[in-house]
Amino acid sequence: MQKLLLLGDEAIAQGAIDSGLSGVYAYPGTPSTEIMEYIQVSKESKSLNIRAMWSANEKTAMESALGMSYAGKRALVCMKHVGLNVAADAFVNSAITGANGGLVVVAADDPSMHSSQNEQDSRFYAKFSFIPILEPTNQQEAYDMIRYGFDLSEKMRIPVMLRITTRLAHSRSGVIRKEVRHQNELKLPGNLRQFVLLPAIARKQYRELLAKQSELQKLSGESGFNYYQPGTDTKLGIVACGLAFNYLMENFTESPLPYPLLKIGQYPVPDDLVKKIYDDCDEILVMEDGYPIFEEQLKGILNLGKPIHGRLDGTLPRDGELTPNIVAQALGIEFQVGKEIPGFLKNRPPRLCDGCSHNDAFLALNEAILSYGKGRVFSDIGCYTLSALEPLESINSCVDMGASITMAIGAADAGLVPAVAAIGDSTFTHSGITGLLDAVNNNSPITILILDNSTTGMTGGQTSSAYGKVEDICRGVGVKEEHIRIIKPLRKNHEENILIMQEELAYQGVSVIIPRRECIQTLNRRMRQQAKIKSLEII
C-alpha cells in the first residue's frame, strides 16, 4: 500500500478517513489542531463528503460527535487535554449512554507544557469514565489504532479514547495505508432509550458499563498493542506506556534489552500481563509519558510488595515529558552529552507578531487604565496572553478558556472597580458568552475588550465561530447598545482609542469594547493567495 510521510496528527486523520469516518468535530488546540486541518484539506475527505468543521468549543464538538454516533455513523472528536475539561460532562456521560456508530475521542496531551497551562494526563478522565484508551507509540500505530478504535467502539458499544502527546502529534514519519473502508449507513440504536439518561435507565446502563470492563481488559490482551517480552536479567522489569517505549528502545539500539518488558498501548491493562512481569522480576520500573497513573495503581498507597520505581520515587522526574536521556539515567546507562550552552546566549520567548492588532489594543489599554492603577486586567487564552510579558505587561490572569469575563465579575464584586476583561473573539464564543450573560444580569461594573482579529490566531488561523457575530451576540445577551464600542486598533487611532476606553472604564455597568482588525498572519496569507489568483488571471 501507499506510504505517506505524516505527522502523528495527520496519521490519525488519514486513518480516520480510511476507516469509514463520517464526521469530525473539534475546536483548535495545540497539539491536536492538525487532525481537523488535514481532514479539511483532504480531497478524499471532500469526495467522501466527510463532515469537517470547527465547533464552538470542545463540549459542543463532543456532543455533536455523540449525535453522529447515535445515528449509527462513525465520528471522531479531537481536542487538546484541557479541552477535555470543557467536554468532560459530555465525555463522562457518553460512557453511560454508550455508542452506536464508532466514536473515537482524541485527547492530545502536552507534557512539559510546550503550549499549555498544565500537563494533565487525559488517561485519568478515561479511567474515571470507564472508557477504554488507546495510546500509540508511533505514527503507524496511530493510523492503525484509529481503525481498531472504531471497531472496538462498535463492538463494545462504548466511546474510545485515543491519547497522544505533543511529541507524537508533531512528529513526522512514514505511514503505510490500509484499504479504504465504507462509511456506515444511517442506523438508529436498537434501543431508543439507550441515550436517555434518566436515573432508572442510567443505573442499569452504568451497571452494564461496569460489566463491560472485564471484556475490555480481555480485548486489550488480544489486540497486540499490549505485550509481554521476557528478558535475561530479571532483577528489573520495565513497564513502558506509550512513547516511553520509544525512549527505552532508543537506549538499546546496539544491544538487546536485557530486562523483561511490558509494553502498554491499550487500557484497561490485562491483569495477567501485569501479574506476569511482577512475578518474574525483583523490582519494577514504570515509565509513562505523563502522570504516574499506572505506577500509582501498581504501587498502591503503601507499596507493600516489591519495589516499584518511576516518577513517584524520583527514579524519573515527577513532571515533564520523558526523553531518551532521562530514561538512560533512570536505568543507570552512561551517556555523553554535548557542550554546555554558552552563558551569553539569550532566551527568545514567543512574542506578538510585528503589526499585530493586539499590540495596539493593549498599548491603548495600558494608558487608559493608568489613572486606576495596575493589576485589574483579567485575560484569557490566545495570542494576546503574550501581553503578560515585556514590553506590554498588560494582563494579570490567564486561567482557562473564558475565565477573563467571569473573574472580572468576581473581582468587581469584591470592590476592584473598574475591572477589565480581555478576551479574543474565538475564545469569547468558546466560553465567554455565558460569562457575559452573568455580567449583564449582575450589572457588573466591568469593561470587556473582545479582541476581534477575526480568527483563531494562536493555533494558526482557523475559522472563528465568532466571525461577523460579536456585536450581535453582545446585544442579544443584553449589553446596552451605547456601551458596545467598536474601535480599530491602529497606531494612528491611539489617542482616540484611549479616550473611548476611558469613557467605558468610567461607566458603572457592563461595557464591551471590540478592537477589530484582522490577524496579520491571516491577512498576509489572504493577500498572497489573492496575488496568486491575480497573477494566474494575467497569464
Added chain:
Amino acid sequence: MKKNIILAGVGGQGILSIAACIGLAAIEEGLFLKQAEVHGMSQRGGAVQSHLRLSSTEIASDLIPEGKADIIISIEPMESLRYLPMLSPDGLIITSINPFVNINNYPDLELILQEIWKQPKYFTLDADAMAKECGSVKAANMIILGAASPYLGLKPQSIENAIRTLFKNKGEEMIELNLKAKNAGLKYVTENS
C-alpha cells in the same frame, strides 16, 4: 546509514522547508525517518527547532538523545549555539551568520561567531547575501540546505527532486531560484572545506 540532524532558527524563518526537503529526499531513497517539529505558541518569533533522524534501519525515538546529533543546521547564528548539548563531540555546525534580532538583549554578534569558530567543525555562511545574489533573500534557507547537503548521507539528485516537489505549486521560477540557492550553498562548502 544513520544521521541525526538538529534544525534551528526562529519561528517563520523556514526551517520546516529545509526539514521537508530532507524528508522528501529520505523517503525517495527508502530510508526510515522521524522528524519532530515545533508548532503552536512557541512559533511566534520564538526559538524553534526540529529533530530530524534518518536511518536505513527502524528508528525508536522521535527525539535525538543529547550528544548524539551529527549536525546542527541553523538559519540564525545564536540559535546554532542553543543546541550545543545535542551535538556529538565531532559534530558539524552549519549556520547563517545573519542575526535575527527580535529581542533587545541580543548578544554581541562577534561573541557568537567567535564561539562557533571555536567548535571543531563548522561552516558559517552569509546566507542572506548569497541568497540575494541568487535572486531573493527569502531563499537563505536553501543556501543553508545546500551547504549541508553533502553531509546528510543523501544523493544530490534526491535533494534536487525534493526541492522540485516542494516548490512545484509555486511555479518554475521559484523552483529555479531555490535550486540556484541550494547550489550556491553547496559550492561554498565544496570550495571551503
